[in-house]
Amino acid sequence: MFGSIQGEKLPLSELCEINPPKREVADLKEDTIVSFIPMANVSENGEIDLSETRNLGEVYKGFTYLKENDVLFAKITPCMENGKGAIAKNLTNEVGFGSTEFHVLRPKEGITSEWLYYLTTLPNFRQQAEKNMTGSAGQKRVPKQFFDKYKVNKPTIESQEEFKKIILKINSQKEMLKKSLAILDTNFQSLMQRAFKGELFTEEKVSNL
Numbered sequence: 001m002f003g004s005i006q007g008e009k010l011p012l013s014e015l016c017e018i019n020p021p022k023r024e025v026a027d028l029k030e031d032t033i034v035s036f037i038p039m040a041n042v043s044e045n046g047e048i049d050l051s052e053t054r055n056l057g058e059v060y061k062g063f064t065y066l067k068e069n070d071v072l073f074a075k076i077t078p079c080m081e082n083g084k085g086a087i088a089k090n091l092t093n094e095v096g097f098g099s100t101e102f103h104v105l106r107p108k109e110g111i112t113s114e115w116l117y118y119l120t121t122l123p124n125f126r127q128q129a130e131k132n133m134t135g136s137a138g139q140k141r142v143p144k145q146f147f148d149k150y151k152v153n154k155p156t157i158e159s160q161e162e163f164k165k166i167i168l169k170i171n172s173q174k175e176m177l178k179k180s181l182a183i184l185d186t187n188f189q190s191l192m193q194r195a196f197k198g199e200l201f202t203e204e205k206v207s208n209l
Contacts, residue, residue, distance in 0.1 A: 009151035016116055017106040018147050022065035025095055030057030035091040037098035042072060044083040046117065050090060059097035064104060068094040069113045071105040073120050075142040081130060085120055087113045103144065110157050114164040119152065 025032075033053050041049035066072065066088050074084035079101065088096055107116050119125060128150055133140040155163075194200050 007153060009153050011148045012105075012119075012150045012152055013147040014108075015111050015152070015154060016071070016108055016147075018144055019104050020065065020067075020070075020106050022060065024067070025056065025060075025065065028056055028095070030055060030060075032056040032095070033092050034059065035088075035096035036063075037066075037072070037088075037096055037102075039074065039079060039084065039099040039101055042074065042084050042086050042098075042102075046086045046121070048072075048086045048088065050092070053092050054097065056095070056097075062100070063097040064100050064102050066096045066098060066102075066104045067091065067106075069107070071107070071113055071117045071120065072098065073103045073105055073142075074101060075103045076101040077130075077133065077138070077140040080133075080142055081126065083121060083126065085117065087117045101141070103142065103147075105147075110154070112157070112160045112164055114167050115155065115160045118163075118167070125150070 034056050035050050036052040036054040068091050070088045072086050074080050129142045132146040134143050
């Protein structure tokens with residue numbers, strides 16, 4: 001879908017804003033409830049646990065600001081190499097604050113969150129990010145300047161929207177499968193409990209009478 005794009009490659013920082021300023025929400029009341037996202041609440045497969053919330057006044061200083069549809073990218077080792085990142089969706093009041101070890105990428109006009117997020121999941125992208133890490137062993141981080149160095153062709157918005165439709169359909173199917181697996185697991189655990197209590201054998205004898 002994106003392999004035959006013509007034209008000059010652009011720095012990724014021209015296609016998205018890196019770490020937008022938190023002054024955007026400076027006018028909100030301090031008791032405004034917002035989503036709070038520590039690193040542990042972001043998975044390696046694009047999922048975010050949004051169960052935690054905080055008052056804006058508690059997190060405005062000392063945490064990373066984000067809003068609805070921003071892309072989170074873990075910048076510290078080993079979270080970056082492990083693939084931690086996600087699209088911020090369903091945030092409380094469409095605002096969130098999280099770990100200082102996230103870079104926040106905000107798509108500019110003509111760029112979708114889906115295209116941007118899945119670009120950051122590519123092995124080549126992560127490998128290049130790893131090569132550009134700075135700092136000492138165990139505390140290496142991807143600097144903001146990396147997004148100036150990493151260049152990519154800009155796909156048409158039409159192809160990005162088509163890609164988004166495909167991704168949403170696949171994710172919907174994945175959710176259905178997860179629910180089915182959860183039901184199967186519950187049934188299996190119930191089966192095991194009955195088996196070790198001797199209930200299955202009793203039921204089978206009764207059914208054969």
